[in-house]
Structures are given as structure tokens and as C-alpha cells.
Amino acid sequence: MKTIDFSYFIERYNADEMSDAEKHWFQKELKSNKDLSVEINLRRKSDEILRRQDIISLRNKLTEIEKRREEAIPVKKTKIPTYFYYAAAIAVFMVIGSTAIFPGKKLSNDEIVLKYNKQYEPQTAQRSGLADENADFLLALEYYNTHDFANAAILFKKVVEVNPKDMEYSFLYGVANFEDKKYPEAEEWFVKVINNGKNLFTETAKWYLALCYVQTNDREKAYQQLDIISKEGSIYSKDAKKIMRRLN
Numbered sequence: 314m315k316t317i318d319f320s321y322f323i324e325r326y327n328a329d330e331m332s333d334a335e336k337h338w339f340q341k342e343l344k345s346n347k348d349l350s351v352e353i354n355l356r357r358k359s360d361e362i363l364r365r366q367d368i369i370s371l372r373n374k375l376t377e378i379e380k381r382r383e384e385a386i387p388v389k390k391t392k393i394p395t396y397f398y399y400a401a402a403i404a405v406f407m408v409i410g411s412t413a414i415f416p417g418k419k420l421s422n423d424e425i426v427l428k429y430n431k432q433y434e435p436q437t438a439q440r441s442g443l444a445d446e447n448a449d450f451l452l453a454l455e456y457y458n459t460h461d462f463a464n465a466a467i468l469f470k471k472v473v474e475v476n477p478k479d480m481e482y483s484f485l486y487g488v489a490n491f492e493d494k495k496y497p498e499a500e501e502w503f504v505k506v507i508n509n510g511k512n513l514f515t516e517t518a519k520w521y522l523a524l525c526y527v528q529t530n531d532r533e534k535a536y537q538q539l540d541i542i543s544k545e546g547s548i549y550s551k552d553a554k555k556i557m558r559r560l561n
Contacts, residue, residue: 323353327360359448362455422527425559429552430524433488433517453485462493480506484514488521496525520549523556532560 319342325331326339343350420428435454453468466489473482487502503525506518519542526535539560542553 362451462489465489480512496528500525516547
């Protein structure tokens with residue numbers, strides 16, 4: 314028996330272009346085919362994400378126009394009284410003094426990561442490639458941006474399996490696992506990105522790998538990794554040094 318390719322019918326069904334007879338037949342198929350129902354919902358979700366991307370792009374353009382307009386308007390400078398500078402200086406000395414007398418409390422591993430790490434914000438632009446792969450990627454981003462990291466990891470894994478050499482997919486799969494507190498799994502993928510050599514995600518993968526070691530309380534590896542980062546002069550170097558002091 315020949316297998317039916319439902320792709321054409323899915324598009325017509327979601328676009329409400331079916332005749333009554335076609336719709337009756339297709340809805341009957343839906344009742345007995347769970348995979349077909351899942352595929353329809355996925356396509357709808359993907360279409361919604363793509364529409365949302367267009368809206369976000371328009372908002373960004375309008376924001377940029379408004380920003381340029383505001384920059385073009387001259388700002389009148391207000392003279393600050395001299396006594397304000399003296400008061401500010403006194404306040405700074407008071408803070409420094411209190412810090413020396415009352416040192417900060419020791420932070421837990423979770424508190425260290427929360428203090429020094431900012432959740433990675435992936436690019437949301439549509440990727441070229443197969444339609445199904447792109448739909449999985451966009452839906453994974455949607456889950457990630459709504460902090461549903463477990464489902465994001467599932468979909469990123471699907472995309473990685475199709476494109477094992479694409480380091481962006483591997484990196485995002487690692488980050489999703491990290492945010493889902495699956496640190497050993499995350500470590501594996503960050504190491505893969507780092508070992509791949511020079512790519513756009515190497516520096517950030519090194520940073521996340523160090524944070525994995527912090528979270529798993531492997532202080533020796535964490536210190537070694539942070540030491541490497543601190544000497545490379547990346548955007549993470551200063552925070553790496555701060556965390557090293559916390560680990561001592």
C-alpha cells in the first residue's frame with residue numbers, strides 16, 4: 314500500500330484552503346493518526362514564530378529610527394553643584410570602609426553563577442536549510458526564550474543529529490542542558506565545540522564549561538578553566554578572575 318505524503322494537505326488544511334470534502338477526509342485521518350496531529354501543530358507553531366520574527370524585525374527598525382532621532386536632539390547640560398561631588402566621594406569611602414570591615418558572605422555555587430553569568434541570548438534569525446530542520450530550530454528557540462529548557466534541549470538535539478558539524482547547534486544544545494541543570498551533558502557539548510577549534514562559539518563555550526565545573530563542585534577543573542579564560546583577554550576574563558577569588 315502506498316504511503317500518503319501529507320505535506321501538501323497539511324499546508325492546505327492550515328491555510329483553510331480545503332473543500333468541504335477534503336476537510337472531512339482529512340479530519341477523519343487526524344483522528345486515527347497521532348503523528349499527523351503533532352505535525353500540524355508543529356507547522357502552525359513554526360508559522361506563528363516566523364510571523365513573530367517579522368514583527369520583531371519591524372520593532373527593531375522602528376526603535377533604531379527613534380534612537381537616531383533622539384541622538385540628533387541636543388541635550389542641555391545641567392551644572393551639578395560642587396557639594397554633590399563631595400557627598401558622592403564620602404559615600405564611596407563609606408562603602409569601601411564597610412566592605413573592609415564586613416567582608417561579603419561566601420557564595421554558594423548557584424549564587425556564583427547567578428551573580429556572574431548572564432543567560433545566553435541566541436540569534437533568532439531564520440536559518441537556511443531543510444524546512445523540517447528549520448522548523449525544529451525555530452521551535453527550539455521559542456522554547457528556550459520562554460525558559461522551557463527541557464523541550465528546547467529535545468529539539469536542539471534533533472537539529473544536531475541532522476547537522477553534527479554545525480557548532481551553533483551543538484553549542485545551543487549544551488546551553489539548553491546547562492540551563493536545565495544537566496551539567497554533565499552540557500559539559501560534553503561545550504568540550505565538543507571547544508575541540509572543534511576556531512568558531513564563533515569557542516569563547517562562550519569555555520565560559521559555560523567553567524560554570525559547569527563550578528556547579529558540579531569540581532573546583533580544581535573550575536579553577537583551571539577560569540585561569541585559562543582570565544589569561545585570554547576575552548569578555549569573560551574579568552568575571553573569571555572574580556570567580557577564582559571566590560573559589561579560593
